[in-house]
Amino acid sequence: MSRYEIRIGGFGGQGVVTMAVVLGETLSLIEKKFVVQTQSYGPEARGGASKSEIVVGDVEIDYPKVMEPDVFIALSRAAYLAYIKGLKENGVLIIDEDLVEIEGDLPNGVKVYKIPATRIAEQEVGSKQATNVVMLGVLCAITKIVTNEGLVQRIEERWPRFKESNLKALELGLKAGEAALAGQ
Amino acid sequence: MPERIMFTMGDIASAEGALSAGCKYFGGYPITPATEIAEWMALRMPEVGGSFVQYEDEIASITSVIGASWTGVKSMTATSGPGVSLMLEAIGLAVMTETPLVLVNIMRGGPSTGQPTRGQQGDVMQAKWGSHGDYQIIALTPASVQEMFDQTVQAFNLSERYRVPVFVLADETVGHMRERLVIPDEKDLKIEYRKLATGDPADFLPFKPDDDLIPPMALLGSKYQFYATGLTHDYRGYPTDKEDVQLELVARLNNKILHNADKIIDLERFMLDDAEIAVVAYGTPSRSARKAIKEAREAGIKAGMLRLKTVWPFPEDALADLASEVKHIIVAEQNFGQVYYMVKAAAAPTPIHLMAKPAGMPQLPHEILDKIREIDSL
Numbered sequence: 124m125s126r127y128e129i130r131i132g133g134f135g136g137q138g139v140v141t142m143a144v145v146l147g148e149t150l151s152l153i154e155k156k157f158v159v160q161t162q163s164y165g166p167e168a169r170g171g172a173s174k175s176e177i178v179v180g181d182v183e184i185d186y187p188k189v190m191e192p193d194v195f196i197a198l199s200r201a202a203y204l205a206y207i208k209g210l211k212e213n214g215v216l217i218i219d220e221d222l223v224e225i226e227g228d229l230p231n232g233v234k235v236y237k238i239p240a241t242r243i244a245e246q247e248v249g250s251k252q253a254t255n256v257v258m259l260g261v262l263c264a265i266t267k268i269v270t271n272e273g274l275v276q277r278i279e280e281r282w283p284r285f286k287e288s289n290l291k292a293l294e295l296g297l298k299a300g301e302a303a304l305a306g307q
Numbered sequence: 308m309p310e311r312i313m314f315t316m317g318d319i320a321s322a323e324g325a326l327s328a329g330c331k332y333f334g335g336y337p338i339t340p341a342t343e344i345a346e347w348m349a350l351r352m353p354e355v356g357g358s359f360v361q362y363e364d365e366i367a368s369i370t371s372v373i374g375a376s377w378t379g380v381k382s383m384t385a386t387s388g389p390g391v392s393l394m395l396e397a398i399g400l401a402v403m404t405e406t407p408l409v410l411v412n413i414m415r416g417g418p419s420t421g422q423p424t425r426g427q428q429g430d431v432m433q434a435k436w437g438s439h440g441d442y443q444i445i446a447l448t449p450a451s452v453q454e455m456f457d458q459t460v461q462a463f464n465l466s467e468r469y470r471v472p473v474f475v476l477a478d479e480t481v482g483h484m485r486e487r488l489v490i491p492d493e494k495d496l497k498i499e500y501r502k503l504a505t506g507d508p509a510d511f512l513p514f515k516p517d518d519d520l521i522p523p524m525a526l527l528g529s530k531y532q533f534y535a536t537g538l539t540h541d542y543r544g545y546p547t548d549k550e551d552v553q554l555e556l557v558a559r560l561n562n563k564i565l566h567n568a569d570k571i572i573d574l575e576r577f578m579l580d581d582a583e584i585a586v587v588a589y590g591t592p593s594r595s596a597r598k599a600i601k602e603a604r605e606a607g608i609k610a611g612m613l614r615l616k617t618v619w620p621f622p623e624d625a626l627a628d629l630a631s632e633v634k635h636i637i638v639a640e641q642n643f644g645q646v647y648y649m650v651k652a653a654a655a656p657t658p659i660h661l662m663a664k665p666a667g668m669p670q671l672p673h674e675i676l677d678k679i680r681e682i683d684s685l
Contacts, residue, residue, distance in 0.1 A: 144314075144485060151314040151487045158314070160485040163667075164424055185598040186672045187484050187591065 126184070127268060128211075129177040130192040131258075132202030135164055138255030139198065143175035146259060149269055149277040150179050159187040172201045179268065194266055196258055197223045198240070217261060219254070236265055236303040243295050253292035260296020265304055271297060311490040317455040317482045318343035318385075321411050321475060322351065323490055324459030325383050329498055330409070331357035332382040334371035336364055336390065339423040340479040341413040344385035365393035369410070373397060376406045377535065379526040381463055381500075385411035388430045389420055391437065398472055399438030400537045402560060405470035405514070405522065407501055409462045412474055413482035416667060425667025426479030428590055428641040434474045435619050441557055443564035445571055446474040446619040448589040452486035458616065464499040465571060469563055470521055476618065478641055480591040480669065504531045514556075515542035520563035564620055573616035574625055578604060582611030584682055585633040587626070587650055589615040591669040592639045599675035608683045618646060623653040630654035635682045637662055639670045 129146070133139040140162045147160035162175040176189040194215040197203040203223045210216060213232035218225070220237035229235070238261050244253040256278070263269050271293075278289045313319075322344045325333075333348040345361065352359040358375075362368045368384050375382040386394065391412050401408055416422030417429045434446045445465050447458040459475055466473040504511055504525040513533035516522045525531035538546035539553045547553075564571070578600055579585060586596040593614045603610040613629055615622065626649075629636065636654055638647040639662040647661045662678055664670050 147485055148314045152312065158486065160314075161480065162483065184486075185601070186595050187480065187486075188668070190671065190673075 124179075124181050126178060126180045128189040128192045129179070129194045129196075129262070129268070130174060130189050130206060131176070131196045131198070132172065132174040132206040133198030134201070135171050135173040137173075137198050138252065139173050140164075140175045142255035142259055143177050145256075145274075145277055145281065146262070146269060147177055148281070149273045150177070153273040153276055154270065156180065157182060157184050159184045161188050172199070172205045174202060174206050194262065194268075196262065198254065198258070199223065215266060217258070217265065219258075234307060236261070236300070236307075238296075238299050238303060240296065240299070243299060244292060247295055248288055248292045250288065253288060256289045256292035257296035257299070260293040260298075261300035261303070264297045264300025308493050310492045313488045313490070314485055315452065315488050316343060316485045317449070317452045317477060318413060319347045320452045320455035320488045321385070321459045321477070321482075322347040323488070324456040325409065325463065326351055326355055327456070327490060327493065327496055328381065328460045328463035329500075330381045330383050330463065331355065332372065332375040332380045333357070333359045333384065334362060334368045334375065334382070335384045335386065336362055336368050338387045338390050340415055340426070340482050341385045341387050341390075341411065343482075344411060344413070365390040366397065369394040369397040369401075372408050373401050373404070373406050376408050377404075377527045379529075381407070381467070383409040383411065383463075385413070387413050387415045387423075388417050388433070391430060391433060395433075395437040398444070399440060399442070401472045402438065402442045402444065403537045404535045405524070405560075406472070407466040407470050408472050409459065409466055410472055410474050411459065412476050414476060414478050416665075422667055424479070426482075426591065426641065426669070427665060427667070428476075428478050428592075428645070429643075429665060430476065431618055431640075431642065431645040434476055441561060443561050444472050444474060444619055445469070445564065445617070446476050447573070447617050448476050448615055449481055450590050450593050450614070450616075451481065452484060452488050454616070455481065456488055456490065460496060460498070461573075464497070467499045467501045468521075469567065470501060470524060471564060474619070476590075478590045478669075479667075504529070508532070512542040513544045514540060516559060516563075520559050520566065568620040568622075571617060571620060572622045572625070574622060575612075575614040575616060577612040577614060579611035579613060579629075579632070581609055582632070583609040583634045584611075584637065584679055585629055585635070586610065586612045586637045586639055586675065586679070587615065587629075587646065588612060588639045589618060589646070590641070592641055595670050595672045596639055596675050598672035599679060602672070602676050603679045603683075606680075608679060610679050615646070621649045621653070623649075626650055626653035630657035633657065635660060635685075637675070637678055637682065639675055641665065641669050
């Protein structure tokens with residue numbers, strides 16, 4: 124794998140950057156891949172369309188930003204509309220089905236996975252703040268770009284105080300991702 | 308401290324580089340996209356027995372850094388273009404008083420307050436010519452998180468060695484991107500410290516240079532007394548309007564850098580040995596260029612890159628050599644053309660093509676590839 128590109132878009136405050144950072148930490152520090160994580164946001168602290176990106180490979184990453192994402196995860200309509208352009212043909216689109224609808228034409232062969240990530244976080248984990256970790260589980264199940272064991276290790280290291288709720292969110296995301304994959 | 312590995316952003320890598328170089332004083336005022344450096348220093352300085360002070364503005368920040376450095380403490384600040392604009396007068400004072408300090412500028416969109424969260428490379432000429440008068444500074448241009456660490460260490464070494472302000476000039480993308488960072492064991496780092504005054508304090512002349520053009524430094528609070536002024540001064544440090552003193556001092560402030568340019572300049576040659584088209588780039592656009600050049604090579608086009616890891620002092624000789632090696636030079640920078648003019652002056656009459664982009668996204672790899680193809684077909 125020379126270059127695999129992941130884009131995550133949402134509102135500022137949904138944990139879009141944290142999600143990419145945890146993924147980047149796992150891929151870089153635990154799975155020993157070459158990784159660059161970048162983000163783009165406006166001057167506002169909350170709201171607005173925010174995106175974060177990961178480029179991962181087995182060789183050194185030259186250009187650090189995403190050009191044509193292999194995967195796009197959309198957590199808000201504004202981010203979907205702003206960042207859907209460029210998704211690779213036969214790529215993967217993962218949306219929070221309660222917040223995003225498919226609008227406009229998608230590139231050929233794109234596989235769409237609809238996951239109620241925010242609802243899972245709110246109702247089953249008990250906090251909307253866990254939405255990004257639910258989506259990490261979904262991403263892991265659908266793309267296999269990162270291992271579940273790696274994410275578990277990183278979550279335990281990173282959030283010792285909130286380990287349980289985050290591991291639960293990850294597990295629920297994995298299950299939701301596997302179910303969506305089986306339904307394809 | 309033994310080796311540490313982090314997955315972190317360029318801003319934090321720069322702060323860690325400063326700490327590894329022995330920086331014990333940070334005076335600053337937060338500004339996007341350099342705020343993370345101040346935040347990290349606020350956290351880390353107390354752990355290493357250093358001081359972090361947030362001031363009311365950038366003018367107070369830089370003058371505090373000058374004062375701290377005079378006491379012998381390795382000192383720095385970090386800001387972005389609008390903050391550098393406020394600091395420029397004091398940067399001239401640091402040059403004139405030969406004060407070692409490091410200034411990290413995480414470059415954002417300009418002019419004025421411009422685009423705080425977007426990157427640009429618009430401050431290259433500001434770093435060199437921003438303060439008034441004739442002088443030289445040093446500016447390093449890292450392109451990765453690891454280089455943010457390595458080159459901040461180097462910035463401290465150069466500022467100590469030549470008693471001059473040193474800029475770390477990084478675009479926002481480099482400052483905010485996260486990559487793997489290896490912080491070496493402190494035993495494996497070469498750390499320099501300024502040459503200090505020796506001998507009888509009664510005979511000491513604080514601005515009398517050695518043969519290397521650099522005066523040994525007296526520290527405030529030591530047994531040596533010195534008078535520091537931005538006015539033209541003699542070896543004693545006393546102000547004078549004598550023409551010969553002005554000529555000698557200005558020549559020395561310039562020549563202590565220019566005569567050592569070969570020891571300061573840091574360049575990377577990428578696929579250049581048989582190249583016919585060379586891209587000159589630094590910072591994030593150099594990473595676009597690297598991808599474009601690999602793809603050009605796959606298409607049978609002999610392209611390469613001269614990557615500038617330092618922009619000041621400008622590597623004129625290397626550019627003149629490059630001009631004799633290749634048929635065309637493309638300068639790709641995230642501004643409306645700044646290094647371009649330096650390349651043009653050094654590398655004429657070889658055709659120099661500017662790819663200017665004064666906006667948040669750098670030149671994309673395919674855009675540079677298209678330009679290489681266009682020039683290859685000439």
